[in-house]
Amino acid sequence: MIELDKINTSAPDGAKKKAMNRELTALHKRLFSLQNVLYAEGRHPILIILQGMDTAGKDGAIRHVFSCVNPMGCNVKSFKAPTEEEQNHDFLWRIYPYLPAKGMMQIFNRSHYEDILVPSIHGTLSTAAIEERYHFINCFEKQIQASGTVILKFFLHISKKEQAKRIEARKQDPHKKWKYDKSDEREAKSWEAYSRVYESILQRCSPEIPWLVVPADQKWYRNYYIANRIVEQLENLNLKYPS
């Protein structure tokens, strides 16, 4: 059983901001090079999924981890609440067009997991229909993995206290105000409910394509963690320029 309350949201003891930021700069350089080979080789599609509570730092992670890559080889799709047209289709219909091609990195800022989360919290689908989605998501991810896609799923894990602090910052800081949304505070009230659904998602979706739980209270550690994991993964692929 995964219990989010028992998983650390903070950087591990001994991790220092300055050193981690230095590491991040080095990781940026490696990522910049690795991505060039990835693109040149054109063999592996890379799908990076970012999920987390409101204010967990999905946008910030994208900005600070990926602002070193060639935008020609990297796309970001932010999934919002489904439009009316999207709702008239199977829930994976709007996901498909954004799956990465070989050699491309695709970042999902939120994803098909919203289609479990939101109906679970707001009761807009029956339990049976939600259960089905767990099953279909597992099939879907295994299918795209089978056709060669490398999938990395990051859950940005912050504490309830940190969320409250960040919502406050959005209300005060003139550089962050544009991100403030009244619904943040409404949704924050469902913190416990969201936590239970996330626990179920982390547990059930799935051992073969596991979630990485990122301690995300400190932005510098979150950035380092994600960049490091992606660089590791790309290095494991033994990428080569085609001859």
Added chain:
Amino acid sequence: MIELDKINTSAPDGAKKKAMNRELTALHKRLFSLQNVLYAEGRHPILIILQGMDTAGKDGAIRHVFSCVNPMGCNVKSFKAPTEEEQNHDFLWRIYPYLPAKGMMQIFNRSHYEDILVPSIHGTLSTAAIEERYHFINCFEKQIQASGTVILKFFLHISKKEQAKRIEARKQDPHKKWKYDKSDEREAKSWEAYSRVYESILQRCSPEIPWLVVPADQKWYRNYYIANRIVEQLENLNLKYPS
């Protein structure tokens, strides 16, 4: 009359590689910040068009100028030879879906100008039909400018000698071999013909949305020039975080 042979392809006298690269690093930082406000404000769509002979450095410019931006706010579309489906439509049909939304930067790696260039060289359209395209492109660009899009058009200007050197490098360098295409050498034979069509495009499309001719024989100067021009343009927009 624009005569490309008379326009410098080299960095201006006195420009030094080391100093320009230092400048580029500073420009990267400004671009990273400016783009964040651009995105937050969500007022201006930015369209950056890159054209140039084969090997002029379109891919390289994208990699080295824009690998500092948040990929969430920046998309790249590389236009290849039109597919059969695309050919069954008006030539601007495939362009429209990639126009930038407010707050977004969109880079066109090649563009609708290929639809003048290629038929002009290969004779696949009548002169009258090509003439029409000049007119329609001017209308199209003015139209999207009128609805708020900021358009920056860069022509990457290299010498014939530099092109020959780069094609050779693609054949030899294991990191560049993947970019080598036999058609490069075939197309290089049409250098003069391409130059005449580009002169006509630079001249006629159009004073209101002028082309910037980038001296592109030295990559470090090309990168600096483009980054500098974009930063200048963004600074002129007086971007502000919304309150």
